[in-house]
Structure formats: C-alpha cells, structure tokens
Amino acid sequence: MSPSQRDPSRSTIAGAASGYLSNVSNFKIIESTLREGEQFANAFFTTEKKIEIAKALDDFGVEYLELTSPAASTQSYNDCKAISNLGLKAKILTHVRCHMDDAKLAVETGVDGLDVVIGTSSYLREFSHGKDMQYIIDTATEVIQYIKSKGLEVRFSSEDSFRSDIVDLLNLYRAVDKLGVNRVGIADTVGCASPDQVAELVRTLRGVVSCDIECHFHNDTNCAIANAYAALQNGATHVDTSVLGIGERNGIPSLGGFIARMYAADKEHVKSKYNLTKLREIENLVADAVGVSVPFNNPITGYCAFTHKAGIHAKAILNNPSTYEILKPEDFGMTRYVAIGHRLTGWNAVKNRVEQLSLGLSDSDCKRITAKIKNLADIRPLSLDDVDKLLRKYGEAMVDDSHHAILDSIDTPDQITHM
Numbered sequence: 001m002s003p004s005q006r007d008p009s010r011s012t013i014a015g016a017a018s019g020y021l022s023n024v025s026n027f028k029i030i031e032s033t034l035r036e037g038e039q040f041a042n043a044f045f046t047t048e049k050k051i052e053i054a055k056a057l058d059d060f061g062v063e064y065l066e067l068t069s070p071a072a073s074t075q076s077y078n079d080c081k082a083i084s085n086l087g088l089k090a091k092i093l094t095h096v097r098c099h100m101d102d103a104k105l106a107v108e109t110g111v112d113g114l115d116v117v118i119g120t121s122s123y124l125r126e127f128s129h130g131k132d133m134q135y136i137i138d139t140a141t142e143v144i145q146y147i148k149s150k151g152l153e154v155r156f157s158s159e160d161s162f163r164s165d166i167v168d169l170l171n172l173y174r175a176v177d178k179l180g181v182n183r184v185g186i187a188d189t190v191g192c193a194s195p196d197q198v199a200e201l202v203r204t205l206r207g208v209v210s211c212d213i214e215c216h217f218h219n220d221t222n223c224a225i226a227n228a229y230a231a232l233q234n235g236a237t238h239v240d241t242s243v244l245g246i247g248e249r250n251g252i253p254s255l256g257g258f259i260a261r262m263y264a265a266d267k268e269h270v271k272s273k274y275n276l277t278k279l280r281e282i283e284n285l286v287a288d289a290v291g292v293s294v295p296f297n298n299p300i301t302g303y304c305a306f307t308h309k310a311g312i313h314a315k316a317i318l319n320n321p322s323t324y325e326i327l328k329p330e331d332f333g334m335t336r337y338v339a340i341g342h343r344l345t346g347w348n349a350v351k352n353r354v355e356q357l358s359l360g361l362s363d364s365d366c367k368r369i370t371a372k373i374k375n376l377a378d379i380r381p382l383s384l385d386d387v388d389k390l391l392r393k394y395g396e397a398m399v400d401d402s403h404h405a406i407l408d409s410i411d412t413p414d415q416i417t418h419m
C-alpha cells in the first residue's frame with residue numbers, strides 16, 4: 001500500500017482513539033452567555049437582546065441555556081419567565097444560590113431546571129457565605145429535595161472546587177448524588193487548575209457519583225478550553241461555555257473555541273449536532289451587544305483564522321488544505337485566503353494567483369516575479385490589487401518582449417500603486 005492510500009491519521013497521536021471514560025463524542029453544552037456572560041464587565045442585556053441571543057443559540061443547537069438567577073433583580077425574574085415561555089428546543093436553566101428562597105423564586109419562573117451552587121473552599125466558606133460543610137450538606141438536601149418535588153432538573157455544584165478539601169468535596173458529591181441530582185458540577189472559579197489536575201479530579205469523581213458531571217472553567221491562566229477537554233476525556237458529560245468566552249473577569253471557554261476543539265476531536269459528531277455556519281452571526285451579535293470586537297486570533301471566526309502566509313505553508317495548502325488546516329473553513333461558512341504580497345511568499349503561491357488570473361506565465365516567469373515581489377515587500381507589503389497589477393503588466397508586456405524591462409523599472413511598491 002502506498003503512503004497516499006493509507007489513512008494519514010492512523011498511528012499518530014492526534015488520531016489515537018480516546019479512553020474508556022471519554023465523552024469527547026458524547027457531550028452537552030450548557031451555554032451560559034445569559035448567566036456567566038452577564039457577569040462580564042461590559043454586559044447589559046435588555047430583554048429583547050436576551051431573547052435574540054437565546055433564539056440564536058437555540059438555532060445553533062446548544063442543549064441548554066443557563067440564565068441569571070431570578071433573585072438578582074425584578075427584570076432577571078421576568079426575563080427567566082419570558083425565555084422559558086419561548087418554547088425553544090434547548091432546556092432552560094437558571095443558576096441559583098443554595099438557598100430555599102432562591103430556589104422557590106426560580107421554580108415560579110417556569111424554567112426546566114435549576115443549577116444550584118455553593119462555595120466549598122475555605123476561602124469562600126470563611127469570607128463569602130460563612131457556612132460549614134455540615135450546614136452545606138443540610139441546606140443542599142433541603143433545596144434539592146424541594147426542586148425534585150417540583151419535577152425539575154437539578155444540578156448541584158461546588159464553587160471553587162479545586163481549592164476545596166478533596167474529602168469534604170467527595171462527601172458532599174456523594175450525598176447529593178444519593179439524593180438523585182441529575183448532575184454534579186465542578187467549578188474552577190478562579191482559573192487555577194491545569195488539565196492534569198482536572199483529569200485527576202474528574203476521574204476520581206467519576207468513581208464516586210453515578211449522575212452526570214458538569215464542568216465550569218475560568219480562563220485566568222488561559223487553560224479553560226484545555227481543561228474542559230480534559231474533563232470530557234475523563235468522564236465529564238456537560239461543559240459550560242459563553243459566546244466569545246465572556247464572563248466574570250476574563251471569562252470561561254468560548255463557545256467557538258470549544259467547538260473548534262471538539263471538531264478537531266470528532267468532526268462528524270460536532271457537525272451532526274450543531275449548526276456551525278451560525279457561529280459567526282452569534283459572535284457578532286454578542287460582540288455588538290457588549291461593545292467588544294471579535295479578537296483577531298479568535299478560533300474559526302478571527303479575521304486571520306484561515307489566512308495562510310508563509311511560502312512553505314502556501315504551497316502545501318494549495319496542494320491539499322489538510323496539510324495546514326485542522327478545521328475546514330467551509331464547514332463554518334468561512335473561506336480560506338492565501339496572502340502573497342509579502343516577503344515570505346514563494347513562487348508556488350504566486351503561480352497559483354497567475355493561474356487564477358489566467359495569465360499563462362511560465363514557472364520561470366513566476367519565479368522572476370516572485371523575486372521582485374520579495375524585493376518590493378522588503379520596503380512594505382503589497383496589497384493583492386498591487387500584486388495583480390504587477391502580474392497583469394508583466395503578462396501584457398510579453399507581447400512586445402518588454403516584460404523583463406517592466407520588472408527592472410519598478411523599484412518601490414508605490415510605483416505599482418500609482419501605475
């Protein structure tokens with residue numbers, strides 16, 4: 001069998017099968033733009049904007065939408081009601097403190113489920129709510145039983161899980177699992193965890209509870225998506241995201257970045273569940289609503305996410321995009337671009353442009369023009385328009401054999417611009 005007939009991913013680290021605990025091909029998204037995202041410094045969502053975002057995320061296909069606690073304000077309460085009444089395919093959750101008053105208010109709004117949370121680290125037990133572990137277990141029991149009695153889905157989560165005592169934590173999860181919660185949650189509230197620590201905690205937890213496991217990771221040290229992936233590989237089932245990663249401080253896994261990660265792991269699974277071409281629209285909607293730009297290096301939708309520049313890359317990409325692309329731009333409604341007006345360009349990329357323009361130049365002509373582009377681009381990069389002008393002039397000048405003279409007469413990029 002020739003190398004080209006072989007499956008190129010076989011026998012590679014990237015192509016290796018995942019472990020027996022892995023849910024990389026079986027996970028659900030809890031989209032928290034309308035909860036964690038509202039905690040982003042710039043965020044203020046009107047009811048209409050929340051509805052627009054909720055509908056867009058529903059169209060995209062996320063399994064859950066998490067909303068701000070109805071205890072936060074009158075409008076938050078009314079918005080929970082309004083979004084619960086939209087009849088979306090996604091299940092609607094609201095996020096509440098481990099307190100009967102909050103749980104009762106939330107149940108009134110018609111949501112499908114409650115995400116209950118309470119801090120378990122010594123920092124939060126001492127400086128936030130001031131309660132000990134026994135009090136937490138007792139209140140959790142009361143709140144969970146109440147929510148279940150109303151027939152709603154319930155998740156119980158420990159805030160700041162990674163700085164909590166592991167014995168306390170597992171006792172608490174064991175107790176709430178016995179009460180029949182749908183999910184337990186672990187939260188890296190301060191963004192301190194690394195993927196190996198996440199793997200260890202989730203694996204341990206997987207051995208202790210029989211319910212699903214949700215995870216929530218903050219991005220203070222830029223590990224949020226890697227941590228979410230490590231959690232799924234080790235038995236977690238649900239991941240919290242927000243559009244563009246907006247949230248408290250610098251937020252949580254971005255929906256788009258997380259989707260990119262999961263697509264790289266199991267493209268067909270991700271394509272079958274989510275309407276990927278909607279991603280750009282949703283990101284623009286949220287960016288606009290909170291007054292930020294989509295970052296230049298955003299996965300998938302960043303302006304250069306599918307731009308190839310260096311000559312070595314450009315040649316291979318033009319032969320087969322898989323050489324330097326793990327994500328197919330067309331799956332996301334995006335397009336690939338090969339930049340050529342710079343000093344890192346190569347003759348293969350220039351030849352490709354010559355062919356696109358049907359100029360019929362030889363390889364040696366392309367090499368000569370490439371050398372000129374490099375000289376000129378040492379002064380400043382050339383726009384595609386300028387490169388095209390140069391190529392066309394050269395092609396036209398071949399008629400009277402003045403093409404070499406034309407190249408020799410150009411010493412600066414400005415001369416082309418003003419041609």
Ligand SMILES: CC(=O)SCCNC(=O)CCNC(=O)[C@H](O)C(C)(C)COP(=O)(O)OP(=O)(O)OC[C@H]1O[C@@H](n2cnc3c(N)ncnc32)[C@H](O)[C@@H]1OP(=O)(O)O
Nearest residue numbers: 069071072073097098099117118119128129130159189248
């Ligand atoms: C890590 C996270 O992102 S968790 C989610 C964060 N989300 C929010 O905070 C939602 C928006 N918050 C709010 O609107 C308000 O903070 C409210 C309505 C929840 C509470 O407001 P207030 O009653 O004015 O209290 P305040 O915000 O000053 O302090 C928090 C209170 O909640 C208590 N508390 C904090 N966490 C929890 C918890 N998980 N479970 C139960 N009680 C808690 C604190 O002890 C404190 O109570 P206290 O007033 O008796 O001291």
Ligand SMILES: O=C(O)CCC(=O)C(=O)O
Nearest residue numbers: 117157159185187189216
């Ligand atoms: O409810 C949760 O699991 C997470 C709450 C939260 O936003 C956090 O801990 O950062």
Ligand SMILES: [Zn+2]
Nearest residue numbers: 036189216248
């Ligand atoms: Zn958070």
